[in-house]
Amino acid sequence: MKLPFSTRRYLALTGDSESTMLAEVSKTPSGAAQLHILAQTDSAITADVTIPRLLAGVGNLHGLVSLSLPLAFFEVITTSIPVMPDGAVGKALPYHLAKALHRPLNEFIYDWQITGRFKDRLQVTVYLFPAAVFHKIRREFIRK
Numbered sequence: 513m514k515l516p517f518s519t520r521r522y523l524a525l526t527g528d529s530e531s532t533m534l535a536e537v538s539k540t541p542s543g544a545a546q547l548h549i550l551a552q553t554d555s556a557i558t559a560d561v562t563i564p565r566l567l568a569g570v571g572n573l574h575g576l577v578s579l580s581l582p583l584a585f586f587e588v589i590t591t592s593i594p595v596m597p598d599g600a601v602g603k604a605l606p607y608h609l610a611k612a613l614h615r616p617l618n619e620f621i622y623d624w625q626i627t628g629r630f631k632d633r634l635q636v637t638v639y640l641f642p643a644a645v646f647h648k649i650r651r652e653f654i655r656k
Contacts, residue, residue: 521575527557528582534566558645563652577653587640592633621646
């Protein structure tokens, strides 16, 4: 038996350059995922007014928030690094990214994946998102 106070609330935030949506994700009695839209706006998710406007009408929120954005919001870089154990890639990547980026690495949050393994090198694809935008969105959710 699941007690109601032990259940977590799962929220999804998504948007593009024209609109933004906040929804709650839950399960139906049959176990299928169900999406309930809590709020939506006709402005880009990266606009300064979007998140405060989105959160203004939803009341008090508590839960885990997942952020999903189109690939167009990310800077994508593919780079080659020397062959090394998979566990060492994350430690070596900042050095290689610093040489490849036009701005300091601390201006981005990023994730990466190994997309090619060759005899003498690894091909790594890196997905970078502006840290300032991410932290602005995060601050608004913490504040709310």
